[in-house]
Amino acid sequence: MSGEGFGRDTVLLVVDVQNDFCPGGALPVAEGDAIIPVINAWMPCFSTVVASRDWHPVRSVHFEKWPPHCIAGTFGAQFRAGLDTDRFSLVLDKGTGDADDGYSAFEATSEDFERWLREQEVHTLYVCGIATDYCVLQTVLDARRLGFEVRVLRDAVAAVEVHAGDGERALQEMQAAGAVLVTGQPPECGS
Ligand code: VGL
Ligand code: ZN
Numbered sequence: 001m002s003g004e005g006f007g008r009d010t011v012l013l014v015v016d017v018q019n020d021f022c023p024g025g026a027l028p029v030a031e032g033d034a035i036i037p038v039i040n041a042w043m044p045c046f047s048t049v050v051a052s053r054d055w056h057p058v059r060s061v062h063f064e065k066w067p068p069h070c071i072a073g074t075f076g077a078q079f080r081a082g083l084d085t086d087r088f089s090l091v092l093d094k095g096t097g098d099a100d101d102g103y104s105a106f107e108a109t110s111e112d113f114e115r116w117l118r119e120q121e122v123h124t125l126y127v128c129g130i131a132t133d134y135c136v137l138q139t140v141l142d143a144r145r146l147g148f149e150v151r152v153l154r155d156a157v158a159a160v161e162v163h164a165g166d167g168e169r170a171l172q173e174m175q176a177a178g179a180v181l182v183t184g185q186p187p188e189c190g191s
Pocket of ligand 2: 054066
């Protein structure tokens with residue numbers, strides 16, 4: 001695939017790489033910044049890159065479990081500087097209601113993501129981003145339930161780890177659901 005990248009039936013989904021999930025944010029994930037160059041390096045391999053963002057109202061049942069974060073329109077909800085957002089073809093806002101968590105990108109309210117993927121004849125999702133044990137996990141499980149092939153970029157995901165080991169357990173759960181874990185650097189895909 002040298003120089004070419006994947007076909008149009010394969011997209012990269014970048015989950016929630018937002019300020020509040022990175023060091024200094026409201027719900028920081030230790031490796032949040034470290035995965036950004038890895039994600040950027042994978043982008044040229046895909047003709048389509050989709051990003052999700054956690055996009056919460058000020059009041060939500062979600063904030064009974066979590067410190068307030070990623071309030072729609074605030075700095076904390078912005079994509080992290082350094083992430084190559086110019087390559088995003090579609091941005092999915094999720095967690096926008098006040099009565100649910102909206103962990104999965106398939107719960108986006110800005111777009112019917114499943115329908116969009118089927119219209120584009122996408123069969124395979126490469127998934128990366130934050131957090132391995134919440135939004136990445138629920139997105140991957142939904143994708144598998146809906147019949148999409150899923151590859152998880154092992155070196156481009158980062159976990160919250162409310163309990164030590166949650167990230168690894170989440171990866172095992174994804175594998176058990178039929179997702180394939182991909183380790184290492186992206187292939188040479190040009191720019
Ligand atoms: C997430 C906790 C709360 C995530 C979102 O993006 O994984 N985690 N809200
Ligand atoms: Zn959230």
